[in-house]
Amino acid sequence: MSKNLSELSFRKGMEENLFESMGIAARKEGSPGKDDLDRLAQEFLIGKSSVYGAASFYDFLKEENKGKQVYVCNGTACVCAGKQGQVQAALHHHFRAEQIGHMTCLGRCHENAAFHYRGKNYSGSAFEHVEAIMRKEDPGHDSYHVGQLGPALLTVPSSGLDGVHSVLQSALKQGRDWALGEIKTAQIRGRGGAGFPMGFKLESCQQAKSEVKFIVCNADEGDPGAYSDRYLLEQQAHLVLAGMMVAGFITGAEWGILYIRAEYPEAVIQVQSAIDEIRKAGYLGKQILGSNFSFDLKIIQAQGAYICGEETALISSIEGQRPEVRTRPPFPTQAGLFNKPTVVNNVETLAAIPAILGLGGAYYASLGTEKSKGTKLVSLDSFFRKPGIYEVEMGTPLAQVLEDLGGGFKEAVKALQIGGPLGGLVPVSKIRDLTLDYESFSQQGFLLGHASVVCIPREFPMIDFLEHLMDFAQYESCGKCFPCRLGTKRGHEMLKAAKEGQATIARELFDDLLDTLQQGSLCAHGGGIPLPVRNALQYFSEELKPYFHS
């Protein structure tokens, strides 16, 4: 990251955003033109290389994206479901090969066979109706179950604008210290995966001295298998927005920015309409509800890069820099977006704020386990009888979630990947040992992460799964740190050669590589990928044995 680029990018404020301008410039052809980039460099007083370097990072801005018409999902759930070949075949009837790209996880894990065409996502049997879709006759709606085990805090029927009003009203009336106190009492930990206490972040940002601060909603739900944030953005946007406003009120931030991934076009539409509604009601802008609190909201649409889910990469992305992971300190709450104090929280964390303020922090803290409070959304994929989004109290036995809510597996499954590509690989035999909370997963050598559950069918070769994982890791590596940039690439090359029967892997070298990634990587991307690989090597050692030599 560059401090200078952060500063220069902010010269035009939030109204004219460099990254957004790159996206707009790419609309016509799929990649911004050379002249567009030169113009942006000149307008923002930055280098031509700065804009070119940033644009070339993103799947949907880079030159190779030019001319792409349709994108096939290659997320883990779709890969495991095994229908993407059929989707590709169906699309090839209507598109030339160079017009077909791919997107990694459209969040249609519950229906699979997903693809994206002209700003809309399709899944399930939609690939059988490509012609209708191209004639705009197929609405592309999906459906999934939503349910609870325990209290419904995030999955309550939406109270819309009234809900926003009452949350705001009570916060404004009782003050920022009260609101922060409730959140601290609730002991809610960040739901994005890292599990960092939210109250701590808010307090740190509140205490940072700066006239300008930001609340950023990390809606870059890139983990294949996870679509709970998509649910919240599309169905419960008011909860998320109200949570951001409260966070702004607590910290003194006057801008709330939602960084929503390009792969979720419907979410962008839903959130924008909620923002418009809130604005129309007079809850945004200067001196909201007669108070001294001023706040505004803006959506920044991402352009296709998994690493942007990492908060410092996300910050650089909004600034129009290359979204490479930053070193810490400084932490974002001290110097984040545009070098200003910034709280970055996941969608689900922010969406919990209305419930925490409404029902009380003490109530929230009474739910769950000692170190995992409240409720958690779980995403179940299409291998379950009842795929969907389920809200469960922390500490609930995993088996209960999968069976009582998900209705059990439709077909034979040998393992679950829980918590995204960097989450652990849980063999079905271990399901009974786990409860849904941070501690249990960690003790058993797994990771709760964002609590997405992707099933690996019995017949799916584990070597193929590992090759897929490492391919994802190398494709999405930002490239900044040496271990991840080179290690994921070499790891993928070795797994690919093994999968294709060209060579076996030297086990000692492979273990060294996993150690190097885990200990040496700058962020959890390279640092996290060894976990599922090691789980596989442990629990599926027999199956994987032929692919390794000592």
Added chain:
Amino acid sequence: MSTTQPGLFASFNGKTHAFLPGETILQFVRRIEGDNLIPTLCDAPNLDPFGSCRVCSVEVGLSADGPRKTMASCHTPVANGYHIHTSTPAIQKLRKNIIELVLTDHPLECLTCEVNGNCELQTVAAKVGIREVRYPAGEDHLDRTKDLSHPYMRSDFSKCINCYRCVRACDEVQGQFVLSMAGRGFDSHIVKDQNVSFNESDCVSCGACAQACPTAAISDVFQSKANNAEAITRTICNYCGVGCNLEVSSTNGEILSIQAPFDAEVNQGHTCLKGRFAFQFYKHPDRITDPLIKRNGVFEKATWDEAYDYIAVRFQSYIKDFGPDSIAGISSARCTNEENYLMQKFFRAVVRTNNIDGCARVCHSPTALGMQRTFGTGAATNSIEDLKHTNCILVIGANPTAGHPVTGAKLKQFAMKSGNVSIVIDPRRTDLAKYATYHLPIRPGTNVAVLNMMLYYIIAENLADQHFIESRTDGFEDFKQHVLNVDIAQMEAVCGVDRELVRQAAMAYAKAPNAMSFHGLGVTEHSQGTFTVVQIADLAMLTGNIGRKGVGVNPLRGQNNVQGLADMGVQPHQGAGYLDVTNDDVNRIYNEFYGVEVPKHIGYKIPEMFNAAIEGKLKAMWIMGEDVVQTDPNTNKVKKALNNLDLFVVQELFMTETAKLADVILPGASFLEKSGTFTNGERRIQRVNKVVDPIGNSKPDGQIVIDLMNRMGYPQPDYTPEGMLAEISQIVPFFAGVTWENLGINGKQWPVNPDGTDTKILHEESFKKGKGHFLFHPFKESNEIVKHGKEYPFILTTNRDLEHYNSGVQTRRTANVEINTEDLLWIHPEDAAEHGIRDGDKVCVESPRGKVDIRAWVTDGVKRGVLSTTFHFPEIMVNLVTSDEHCSESMCPEYKVVAVRIRKSKGQFAERSLV
């Protein structure tokens, strides 16, 4: 430098040490144990921690035997009670495994690589003990092609290890953003602009990337990282007044390349393309290698004895027949302090005249005078490092990113940060102006108007620092009344900048806790130059911005040693140490010191010398290292004066436009061929060390002066910097504690006390003259505009480009000329359209003095009615059009306001119009 605070302790490898607040683990360990324990690749001394290579990883525990975590030491701050382990088996293995991965995508052709033996990857690989690369062959980037497009810069990204040091240097040091990473993951690769070659890019050739690169992925044509030099000599750059320290590599008396040392306080490992790359002039075939005497209009080679005799005999006869004042000298800001001291001593003690002047006359003489009148000392009050302590910069009439590139880069870095305030007053939208919080694009020649507006607003809005004014200054009440009577509407109309913008800038300057001003020749080279300097001093006193870190008045001195030239007494009214030659006590001191009677009446300033020559009063001149024909205004007049002399001696490196007119040419030595000291713009006296012997029969300029002193009967020992400094320190009060030895590698800032302690900030407790003195001056339109403005409606202002230095006599004899090939005329698009001029057309620019043809560059960087160009190329000879107008106080010429008219060239002046 922060110091340790009680209670901050951490240990590494079992030993406990105090650490500094904010220190990283890497800094902590290296401060105590040196570079040996922790290898790094992406870390660099002048760049922020980045954390990409991870080779610096260490283990950290919170207790001696407790659990440990692996952390990158370069960006992890030390915390109290840390137990750091730098070299455990696991850490050693991790480092080795990382380097092994790097080598899977790096050519293993070390023996034929430019940086063999001086490659950081090679060093680290050896250190971690790599013996094999175990990975099966995979995808790599070894087929990337080299970029050989640029006169200086080279890249070969097959050797790139993606450490980002070049990208960060281009950003954090130079602020140019030419380099970036592009693509992502394994495909990440360095690009220049939008993936073009160095030559096509916006690269300013500073070379910071090449110096930063740990391998040979970015390098330069001189292969400055190659390991084949016999000797590395540290010296000082001879271009601008920043005073960059250079490390010159040489073998067999040949200079190979130049780099910038990181431990240099002035430039911290940075320099510009002039300092780093423009050195080959020293052995250019055009160098004058023997004394030349013109006989029958033709220069003939002569021996030194012949040349000395020729000169000495004639000088002596002019002294006898016409008196000492019939001879005058111009000394050189390019030469050392010692040489300048000798030159003025020659004129004062040998010829016995005060007719000695230097190029400060045509650049910063108003600065010296204006600051003497207000503060008592005509030199920068503060240091460039104070940029770290200031909140606001006010940059007036200076284009530092071109003229003073290393300081310019620092100012640009400052201006890019949103918390800082930067104010640029300049007719042109300079690179710095683009980044400034406030840019006041005044009409050239109206500095006094706009500064009086600023002074007015600060007083009117009660932002004056009453405490400072009362305790440290006098003359304020009178000054205040004058300022409050300024007609704002009239001044607004005069300078052409909206009064609200001026007010905002004034408020910002006054409200900043610390504000620093910088000014250049856009302040001084005006008919009201001295008055403008006085106003800048007024602004600083009015707001209490004097006498501490991060404030003050800081002239950006033009030439490498223009500060030293004046310090050494190269002025007709002040002798060595700025002592008044007319003062009886001073005269006594000089008489005693030089052992002869020196004159007490003020001598000729440079323009007066030319007038006296035309009038026949001046018989002989000796100019050392100054091309007055190309650089002084009104070329035809200068030539007329020089042609009218009986004897004209020029001491030079090259056959300049001035040298062509000489009767005798004495071949001097370049800065690479001699030792001595230069004093930079922040009063820092630094050691210049000889790298190679003077070429041919040329001699160090100081030795030439001494030879002539001896020849004319004045005993002066041979030239050595030690010996000269010993003499100078006895007569120049602020050099009292200077010795060649104690200057060390980073020099000393004068005044240097007898005990050797130096001075970073002037006027801390009181001004040199006791109380600072407020002076008011009303705006007066330049005579140039009053007399010629109607007939010649455009204003031409002259300035300098990055690639060339003044007359270009050196830089045009390097590859810089391939980057910047000619002087260009900035012209506003509407003015151009009105005159049918397109980009690249030749424009005939005509003033009452003459006309020149210059190629147009159509740009809105100037306002309508304003033109701007440089004077680097004798083919254009821009000074044919500049005027005789000069500063009313200091006689500094008004290069910045020239009344001209323009038309698209018909071609008859397309070639040089010199007769």
